[in-house]
Amino acid sequence: MSGGLAVVQRATTVSKPQLTVDLGAVARNTRTLAAHASGELMAVVKADGFGHGATEVARTALAHGATRLGVTSLAEAFALRDAGLVVPVLSWLNPVDADFPAAAVRDVDVAVPSLAHLAAVAAAPGRQKVHLHVDAGMARDGAEPTEWAALCRAARRAEQRGEVEVVGVMGHLGCADDPADACNACGRTRFAWSVEVARAAGLRPRDRHLAATAATLTDPRTHHTMSRVGAGLVGIDPSRTTALEPAMTLTAPLVQVRRVRAGTPVGYGHDHRTTHATHLGLLPLGYADGLPRVASGRAEVLVRGVRRPLVGRISMDQVVVDLGADGAQPGDTVTVFGPGRDGEPTVAEWAAWAGTIEHEVVTGIGARVPRLVRPATYLRRLA
Template identity: 45%
Template sequence: MDNTAMRAWAEIDLTALRANVTALRACAPGAGLMAVVKADAYGHGMVPCARAALEAGATWLGTATPEEALALRAAGVGGRLLCWLWTPGGPWRAAVEADIDVTVSALWALREVCAAAREAGRTARVQLKADTGLGRNGCQPADWPELTAAARAAETDGLIKVTGIWSHFSCADEPGHPSIAAELAAFHTALAVAAAAGLDPEVRHMANSPGTLTLPESHFDLVRPGVALYGISPVPQVGGPADFGLRPVMTLAARLASVKRVPGGHGVSYGHHYVTPGETTLALVPLGYADGVPRHASGSGPVLVAGKWRTVAGRVAMDQFVVDLGGDAAQPGDEAVLFGPGDRGEPTAEDWALAAGTIAYEIVTRIGTRVPRVYVDNGRRVPGE
């Protein structure tokens, strides 16, 4: 594959993604798998990743926003599809007509989806979300009996079918945290209340990536891996991707835009937070915070250039940053690898997360649209759509 004409690119390994789906399915053999492809598949490209996940045996797809779900349908992606982040006045009817399962966490949302079902002249597929302790979306336990009873009444009227009941962990990425057992118990209670209201959902689900990997008691009928799908460990303190049979899917690289000798005492980038200790060679990497490179990693972000790990010299700018090569040589056009699987000695997204004081989820998700995605399958470049 020839990327020599590209300033920068994010290579997306669809073979690795499919293998990750297989590994995650093996972690929860008694459950289906929802591949979460929200946020443009965590920056990897929603449509190609959704298709690859389905090919590998994912039984559902998951998005946050209805716009994401509708974009999948517009691209011709079929199968079961859930979206969960709704606001009043959202495109409920379009979602109902596109056979998208919609999440309801409150009576206002139930009213809106019922109205959309009447307008569309078809039954809406609805999943009820319980707040079992996370405190974000989801229905509070005090309001849950009323919501489940109202949902059952809407079912009886033929307006909706409750296809699922679900929740989300707050601290599953901290194995052993006391909230985990409490939230599982709260979910079991929510299921019992729903059953008492007469609801019989197709799927019950709670496990995110860390739940899928470390909490078999949370698997229920369906697991919802997100970041693990893309080969990033959600519990790096427990193990890296390889420990769970996963492989990072994204490699971020660029071509050096400049290589030059400078004297000692030369300031580098805004604010001169880095000054060369002696005569040296500086190389310019044409990626910056407008592309998603964290400015917080100024002075600490790792990059593989000329066969060695280097560190960002000085501040990350909007479009570029500098590395000090010391006595090593390089040429404009040489490859700089910010992160990847680590096979070639390059840093990983987790290394960048440590450098920036964040999580690897953010590192891959923030890579912007100025960086083209290049898709490979079995080592060969393939179309992205």
């Protein structure tokens, strides 16, 4: 140190943070999920394909075992149609005043969770394909059991009038991430009951789907004619039973490196003070880019093949890494998270540091982080 002051090195050429999406991993995950599923596989690409790119994930999944696509909103469904995807698409979370006429014109199936939704869909021009949605035990989306029979009878009358075509019955399990949880048996029973009630009302739904990723991997009794998988496509298994491949890697360059003495305070609030002389590096990423602020003081990154701790609070746009005695150079690429093959932290670790789930981490990466998509072309060559 010179005159007791830190020496700050700045990168002369600074690259940007980068989010890399490996579609090869999506392809391999899709094949694994398709091998587990008893029926068709619906690739769920809501929330921009769990942050990985809806269109890219959709195309890859369809090329490797999926036969349909699922999203929440109609806007997401229309975006898939705009991208030229012509396979069946289901949208299952819409307000009563959603653009159901456009859904019919663009051949997008919609879920119907209530009598009010059914009335809105039936009033739209054309004959809309619908999936009646039952609450299988979450008190969330879907029709309550006390309303289910009335919904099925009303749907049958609308079908007879030529206003709708009931092509499916769907539900969702609340505890499938724990295959031993008793609520899964309750959900299976309620779903089986809902199908029988629909049939008793004169409906003949050819699509029956209850399982998402965890149940697809652990419980064939939930598969019925189709499974809906989203998180599993990008390498997340909520049940922790199957080795799927994470498809996302986040890197960032060191933009500054400085030497500091013991006792140096770092970041807002001075939550961290160095315990010894060390090097501190600055990364141009923060909570505005999706790094969970609550992971401050716990998270690590990979620098030159070595895990290094993030120190101080994660700020909106930047975070500090303790590089140790050896230090590093401005411009060096730091791996924030990735598949873990080279020792870097994984999304699962970041989720644990933040006290959340992997889904929140991967969907939270901000739009200002540039994306690089690696295609799965080599898999097509091998097929």
